[in-house]
Amino acid sequence: MSRKTAIVTGSSSGFGLLCVIELAVKGYQVIATMRNLNKSAPLLAMAKDQNVSDLIDIQPLDVTLTESILELKNYLTRISSIDVLVNNAGLAVGGFSEELSVEAYRKQFETNFFGVIAVTQMVLPFMRANGQGRIINISSISGRMGFPGLSAYTSSKFALEGFSESLRLEVKPFGIDVMLVEPGSYETNIWSSIETINNDQESPYLPYMTALLNEIESRKAEHGDPQDVAKLVAQIAAQTKSPDLRYPIGKGVKKNLFLKNMLPWKMIERVILKQIK
Ligand SMILES: NC(=O)c1ccc[n+]([C@@H]2O[C@H](COP(=O)([O-])OP(=O)(O)OC[C@H]3O[C@@H](n4cnc5c(N)ncnc54)[C@H](OP(=O)(O)O)[C@@H]3O)[C@@H](O)[C@H]2O)c1
Structure with a gap:
């Protein structure tokens, strides 16, 4: 029987890199895509370590560039089937809404949503x-x-959730399942983009932003192991039973979602704002 094929976007680091390895370990042929092939060394090293180098094919893909997507599409015509797509590529733009340019929002949505x-x-x-x-x-x-x-970041992911709910209903009749993995905080490179927020010393939000960054910093010890997310992705890619729509994962994530569903938002916001003091 021929191997199943999976495509992973943003596989130069973090969840993407680990998903490629986990899927290969599970026996998938994996097309590991990244926008900068010069960043492939960590993936190649881990693949060698795990004895799965032969199952990983690294291809260029910037998810924001039409020509890059077309190039990958042409490449895929030589592959007999594509069984799994992991839309992982993402970045996080931090900053207070009043001070973030619309351009910054567009940049965020270009990758995480469009x-x-x-x-x-x-x-x-x-x-x-x-x-x-x-x-x-x-x-x-x-x-x-x-x-x-x-x-x-939040609005790009809310948009992704809505898109995924609708898409799931559209493609289910064709035998295609859409799933959402919803991690809490995990130790990957994504935090570096949030931490490089431009701190304008004149900003009325400066004390708030400083408190927020301190809060993020103080919670770093609680960050989860990204391997757990990769394991979950590989598991739901391969599971035989019909998959759920949402897979929350991470410390406190299920509890927070439960509380959000049960409590009035006014209570939730009181807790969040109290934490960031
Ligand atoms: N870490 C967390 O706590 C956390 C929590 C919830 C959700 N997530 C989500 O998990 C996903 C992976 O992030 P991560 O935490 O693993 O962070 P990461 O290590 O920074 O990985 C992000 C990946 O996305 C790639 N990427 C960014 N823009 C791209 C583009 N235009 N085209 C193709 N690839 C692009 C990056 O490539 P470069 O190396 O070239 O920049 C990198 O490979 C993201 O969707 C993120 O929102 C993360």
Whole structure:
């Protein structure tokens, strides 16, 4: 029997890199995509370490560039089936809404939202032709709950959640499942972009932003192991039972979602604002 094929976006680091390895370990042929092939060394090293180098094919893909997506599409025509797509590529733009440019919001959405749509549209014809497939979108707890200083990121993930809910209903009749993985905080490179927020000393939000960054810093010890997320992705890619729509994961994530569903938002915001003092 031929191997199943998975595509992972943003596999130069973090969850993406680890998902590639986990899927290969599970026996998938993995097309590991990244926008900068010069960043492939860590993935190649781990693949060698895990004895799965032969199962990993690294290809260029910037999810925000149409020509890059078309290039990958041409490459995929030589592959008999595409069974799994992991839309993982993402970045986090931090900053208070009043001070963030609309351009910054656009940049955030180009990768986290429009990038997912573009790659999904490219892959769907391959999956429909085979009458099966799984699309795993890496969302976040930030796709379910707002947080100050993260409105660009949060709104991009909320949009991803809505897109995924609708898409799931559209493609289910074709045998294709759409899932959302919703991690809490994990130790990856994504935090560096949040921490490089431009701290304008004249900003009325400066004390708030400083408190927020201190809060983020103080919680670093609680960050989860990104390997757990990769394991979950590989597990739901391969599971035989019909998959759920949402897979929350991480310290306190299920509890917070439960509380958000049970409590009035006014109570939740009191707790969040009290934490950031
Ligand atoms: N870490 C967390 O706590 C956390 C929590 C919830 C959700 N997430 C989500 O998990 C996903 C992966 O992030 P991570 O935490 O693993 O962070 P990461 O280590 O920074 O990985 C992000 C990946 O996305 C790639 N990327 C960014 N823009 C891209 C583009 N235009 N085209 C293609 N690839 C692009 C990056 O490539 P470069 O190396 O070239 O920049 C990198 O490979 C993201 O969707 C993020 O929102 C993370």
